[in-house]
Amino acid sequence: MHIMKKFNLITLALASLASTSFTSQAVELHSQIGIEARYFTQDPAQSEQTDTQGAIRGEFEFYWDLGGNGNNFIFKPYFRADSEDSERHLIDIREAMYLHVGDDWEVRAGVGKVFWGVTETLHLVDIINQTDQLAAFDGEEKLGQPMVQLSLIRDWGVLEAFVLPYFREADFAGAEGRLRAPLPILDEAKYEDDDEENHIDFALRWSHTLGDWDVGLSLFDGTSRQAEFLPTVTKDGLALQAFYPQIQQAGLDAQMVSGDWLWKLEAINRTGDLITDYTAAIGGFEYTLVGLFDSDMDLGLVAEYSYDDRDDAGVTANQNDLILGTRWVLNDAESTEVLMGFSQDLDYSDTQSLFIEGSTRVGESTVISLDAWFFTSDDPEEISYNVRKDDFIQLDVAFYF
């Protein structure tokens, strides 16, 4: 918890700086409050785990325009509280970012979020932010990352350089929580580097659009966002300790648009003194059928194949997997959408997962979502075995104002 304290100090300092110097500027506020309820349909694998879980979250974006030219400051705090699992409580600064826009360059300084990549079902290249895996099971939510970012926008593409002075540890479900490893994970993490979370990471990315192609090349040097787990004996018995090694990662992402087709590829090579070096890739397509059956409905089809040369299903769930998805967009006034996905492990025929996510707007600005996830895994060697009993249905109501 002392790590959060330090992080909060930095961001609070930034925030107070912002609020004192920009008081004359009008502030824009855009907020979201969400309530979610989860119901797990099976008996848990561990007796202390819950069957139902409720949570409330809030996200408040304050925006100050600093005299036009695109210069601005954004401050976006976030909170979450869970009815069962105290590890899921969180106060975070999603963003506290100052942006200065030059003629063909931009500087960002503070806390923020950066997305890299093109694929839909797995984000290999994306590495700047830690995933807030307790916020959303699909991995799309991120913790705020302290950074200084310089971007050069030139004819030959966009070059972005990042200095990342502070590392955010991953969050893991507590004993009462579902969707977790069978052993408890210790609060205290271990690091390869003596500077621990204060190790300064660097990243570089070049991206460019050439006609129908969007391409990106990226490099990262620093603390791995993905923890490895060390079995540890504690006074309460066996536990796992998160270990964050130093890594170097080179990434490639490419996308080509051709009529109704979008072709996508992401590949990474990751090396480090204390990790098994590996190469992983994901590729596939997205195809959209517009105006299905003479209606306003669009049907998007996604197929992606993921590969990881560690070839060890114990460390990655995506070593040889095929994922098929459909996205039904009704194009109605309520913006109703239904996403369905099916994932099949090609090495372990019994390992599958299925998800359905539906959402629609009610009234002016309330969005109701119903998500369901189903997992099958028979093989204890496969990482998905951990969640084999964690099928769940989740209802989420989000108010925007």
Added chain:
Amino acid sequence: MPLFKFKTKRISTYLTAGLLTAALAPFAQAQTPEEKGLEIAKTRKATDRGWNNSEQDMKMILRNAQGNESVREMRSRALEITNDGDKGLTIFDKPRDVKGTAFLSFSHTLEPDDQWLYLPALKRVKRISSRNKSGPFMGSEFAYEDMSSFEVEKYDYKFLRDEACPVQPELTCYVVESNPKDKFSGYSKTIVWIDHKEYRMFKAEYYDKKKDLLKTLESSEYKLYLDKYWRAHKLSMVNHQTGKSTVLLTDNIRFNTGLTDKDFDKNTLKRIR
């Protein structure tokens, strides 16, 4: 040089009506309805050249067959591109759940358009398959292709007749049939009403692929900007097949606000407000 633009000038001060008829008669006879339709389209485009860039606020009121309303608010920016389609950027303000979402498009006269969508919650710029032009824009009765800039090369034309303009019957309109060249258009044909004097579009009828009447658009509340450019402040689209309708209100139109190519860049999308 556009014959019809010429015709709208005060030729009558130099020529008697009889002389004019005699002078134009050979051209009128030599011109097929297709040629005349193309000429009208070219003049319509020519009268709207040179505005460089503009910004405007927009409000869409969506009504379903039961009369329930839903409102969208957005701001749009446009950059004129000579010899190709224009560049456009739309930023959504309402509904609040899509606030900050931005849509960038480079329309092209003959090739498919380039389109990107910025999703602020994910900080992700997503490329969109550009054939998606017949789909509804934000759940409204306007399709993406209805919102894109008018380009002469996108259609084949046929002049049908002259008649009193809809909305403003004191004016005379050319009634022209346009057939989209793009097979991914949602329409088999469009019939447009364009006034003789200022080449403003007052009405359009959209026919679906089965050649049935699908939608009718009426443009009204035209205002003149920079002494040259007419802009409609109200567009009403009615879908005859579903009973749904959308009114698009435009306000706060500004020209030459200093926008450049850099404001219509995929990278700029990430910091757009």
